[in-house]
Amino acid sequence: MNTVGSVIRRRNDEASGALIGYLPVGFPTFDESVEAAVAMVENGVDILELGLPYSDPVMDGPVIQAATQQALANGFRLSDGFEAVRRITERVDAPVLIMTYWNPVVQYGVDRFADDLVAAGGAGLITPDLIPDEGAAWIAASERTGLDRVFLAAPTSTDARIRQVIDASRGFVYAVSTMGITGARSDVDRAARTLVERLSAAGAPASCVGVGISTAAQVAEVLAYAEGAIVGSALVNALATGGVAAVGELAAELARGTRA
Amino acid sequence: MALRAQTGPYFGDFGGRFVPESLVAALDELGEAYDLAKLDPAFGEELAELGRSYTGRPSIITEVPRFAAHAGGARVILKREDLNHTGSHKINNVLGQALLTKRIGKTRVIAETGAGQHGVATATAAALFGLDCVIYMGEVDTERQALNVARMRLLGAEVIAVTAGSRTLKDAINEAMRDWVTNVETTNYIFGTVAGPHPFPEMVRDFQKIIGEEARQQVIDLTGGLPTAVAACVGGGSNAIGIFHAFLDDEGVALYGFEAGGEGAETERHAATITKGRPGVLHGARSYLLQDEDGQTIESHSISAGLDYPGVGPEHSWLAALGRANYRPVTDDAAMQALRLLTRTEGIIPAIESAHALAGALELGRELGPEATILVNLSGRGDKDMDTAAHYFELYDRENAR
Ligand SMILES: Cc1ncc(COP(=O)(O)O)c(C=O)c1O
Numbered sequence: 001m002n003t004v005g006s007v008i009r010r011r012n013d014e015a016s017g018a019l020i021g022y023l024p025v026g027f028p029t030f031d032e033s034v035e036a037a038v039a040m041v042e043n044g045v046d047i048l049e050l051g052l053p054y055s056d057p058v059m060d061g062p063v064i065q066a067a068t069q070q071a072l073a074n075g076f077r078l079s080d081g082f083e084a085v086r087r088i089t090e091r092v093d094a095p096v097l098i099m100t101y102w103n104p105v106v107q108y109g110v111d112r113f114a115d116d117l118v119a120a121g122g123a124g125l126i127t128p129d130l131i132p133d134e135g136a137a138w139i140a141a142s143e144r145t146g147l148d149r150v151f152l153a154a155p156t157s158t159d160a161r162i163r164q165v166i167d168a169s170r171g172f173v174y175a176v177s178t179m180g181i182t183g184a185r186s187d188v189d190r191a192a193r194t195l196v197e198r199l200s201a202a203g204a205p206a207s208c209v210g211v212g213i214s215t216a217a218q219v220a221e222v223l224a225y226a227e228g229a230i231v232g233s234a235l236v237n238a239l240a241t242g243g244v245a246a247v248g249e250l251a252a253e254l255a256r257g258t259r260a
Numbered sequence: 261m262a263l264r265a266q267t268g269p270y271f272g273d274f275g276g277r278f279v280p281e282s283l284v285a286a287l288d289e290l291g292e293a294y295d296l297a298k299l300d301p302a303f304g305e306e307l308a309e310l311g312r313s314y315t316g317r318p319s320i321i322t323e324v325p326r327f328a329a330h331a332g333g334a335r336v337i338l339k340r341e342d343l344n345h346t347g348s349h350k351i352n353n354v355l356g357q358a359l360l361t362k363r364i365g366k367t368r369v370i371a372e373t374g375a376g377q378h379g380v381a382t383a384t385a386a387a388l389f390g391l392d393c394v395i396y397m398g399e400v401d402t403e404r405q406a407l408n409v410a411r412m413r414l415l416g417a418e419v420i421a422v423t424a425g426s427r428t429l430k431d432a433i434n435e436a437m438r439d440w441v442t443n444v445e446t447t448n449y450i451f452g453t454v455a456g457p458h459p460f461p462e463m464v465r466d467f468q469k470i471i472g473e474e475a476r477q478q479v480i481d482l483t484g485g486l487p488t489a490v491a492a493c494v495g496g497g498s499n500a501i502g503i504f505h506a507f508l509d510d511e512g513v514a515l516y517g518f519e520a521g522g523e524g525a526e527t528e529r530h531a532a533t534i535t536k537g538r539p540g541v542l543h544g545a546r547s548y549l550l551q552d553e554d555g556q557t558i559e560s561h562s563i564s565a566g567l568d569y570p571g572v573g574p575e576h577s578w579l580a581a582l583g584r585a586n587y588r589p590v591t592d593d594a595a596m597q598a599l600r601l602l603t604r605t606e607g608i609i610p611a612i613e614s615a616h617a618l619a620g621a622l623e624l625g626r627e628l629g630p631e632a633t634i635l636v637n638l639s640g641r642g643d644k645d646m647d648t649a650a651h652y653f654e655l656y657d658r659e660n661a662r
Pocket residue numbers: 348349374375376377378452453454493494495496497498499500565566567611613614639640641
């Protein structure tokens with residue numbers, strides 16, 4: 001079976017690294033979000049990051065906010081998240097991580113969430129507003145179920161916190177490229193390179209850089225020093241403006257950045 | 261342990277730090293600066309001097325017998341935070357955090373605001389200390405508190421109307437957090453209430469607890485004893501914790517927080533977070549929260565912008581869980597009637613937020629009877645609410661009415 005860790009290793013052996021693509025479940029509709037996720041994988045995305053729409057997404061910029069707000073207005077329920085994972089993993093074999101703010105998991109029940117994610121075929125969680133300091137329940141549930149847990153590291157994280165994030169993470173560490181929220185940027189900060197170097201020096205097996213990456217050239221630039229590149233807002237924007245076909249085209253274009 | 265000695269990050273099962281990693285360094289920096297400032301007599305003296313010569317501390321207490329005649333004959337005493345410079349308790353906290361901003365060497369401050377009182381206080385401190393200032397305010401609130409938007413702009417602040425989500429306080433906090441994540445190197449976030457991630461609940465409480473410390477002695481001096489009950493309105497909970505704190509270990513003193521009951525706590529349109537919510541995580545802390553089954557925050561409703569918030573500070577959740585403080589809802593209409601009653605009987609026009617505490621005191625007085633003394637935190641004055649009140653009570657001449 002393809003795990004997040006094994007896919008990242010393989011893509012670093014056979015290419016310059018892994019491409020990770022983000023889309024929220026339920027945007028613009030549930031079915032189209034599933035089709036778009038499948039299209040991403042068919043066009044070269046190695047790992048999927050599926051976002052669960054949340055009422056108060058403090059890490060997200062305007063593009064993702066607008067998409068998730070629409071998904072919520074359309075009636076998104078947490079059960080749709082598991083159903084999306086199930087439908088996607090039936091059709092493609094890329095690992096699927098769920099990106100979720102923490103309160104929905106707490107309300108669902110951390111153990112129940114982990115069990116249902118395993119049953120749906122999901123690989124683990126990316127938790128943008130859960131730091132390892134508050135993560136005991138999730139760390140225990142993911143140990144029990146074998147799910148991956150991706151915590152974030154930031155350019156301002158101290159060395160001690162970087163070590164804590166590496167120790168707590170499994171799959172990869174999400175290196176936040178810049179001080180800011182999600183959204184495409186014309187240049188990905190130098191801060192990202194420094195952060196990844198610090199993560200590697202501290203023993204991180206894999207670091208993937210996210211926030212601000214939107215072009216194949218940026219993917220190539222990031223993969224020169226990191227194990228993976230994460231693209232979000234640009235794909236959501238493609239879906240919003242050009243539908244599933246546009247997502248597939250952008251994914252294929254971004255995947256060229258992994259061959260450089 | 262004395263309840264008063266409780267510090268963050270946790271208040272029982274509540275509090276903590278549920279934030280993006282990008283904010284941890286800034287929260288640590290703020291927490292460390294605050295811990296040092298606490299121990300530094302020069303900081304305390306500078307803040308006390310600002311209180312005396314700028315805010316107008318100590319604020320007085322006023323006994324209101326004509327109002328109390330409607331409260332079952334109990335004695336009612338108001339703590340007059342409405343007389344502070346800028347018109348509410350919010351200035352107490354802002355001056356403390358603005359001094360800390362100077363200490364950590366940042367030059368730009370941001371804040372969220374609901375009623376506009378915290379925004380006005382922050383813009384005021386920014387003018388006083390020469391800091392750049394951006395205020396986030398939900399679009400709904402910029403309309404119902406337009407006077408305060410003009411005040412902030414006159415003070416030199418940039419006011420950004422937030423159009424996401426419910427377009428009220430909760431969304432203003434989201435937007436301020438996004439700004440902070442992006443500009444953390446130059447910017448300090450002056451948070452307006454005792455919610456949010458550690459160190460805010462503890463720090464804001466410490467800057468507000470002077471309200472209760474003064475009032476406790478003032479009530480003893482006036483009546484020869486402690487009050488029977490202390491009442492305050494609860495939005496995020498800063499004026500309530502400010503007046504409660506000095507009394508936490510006075511077992512004989514009952515503490516009552518009055519939440520915004522909107523159109524009725526039994527309807528879907530209210531902001532009665534502790535009365536109707538359940539524990540969850542919002543804006544960086546675990547606390548009571550209005551939320552649906554999936555943990556999505558439910559939009560709150562209140563006639564008062566300052567109480568229109570689906571969360572509450574973690575120390576209140578802890579006090580509620582311990583049974584040390586009681587929390588009850590007060591409807592929009594009960595608050596508006598109490599606003600008019602205080603105005604007509606005593607010549608004091610309260611903020612609509614504070615009017616929730618007054619309505620609560622009327623209810624408590626009838627329950628506790630003529631032997632009781634009720635201390636009410638009059639957290640702010642009503643100037644900002646004149647347009648709302650004028651429409652509610654049809655005070656405009658017809659041709660002038662909008
Ligand atoms: C006069 C007044 N009272 C109370 C509040 C509510 O805040 P808190 O519950 O933090 O005191 C506000 C908030 O804007 C206010 O302006």
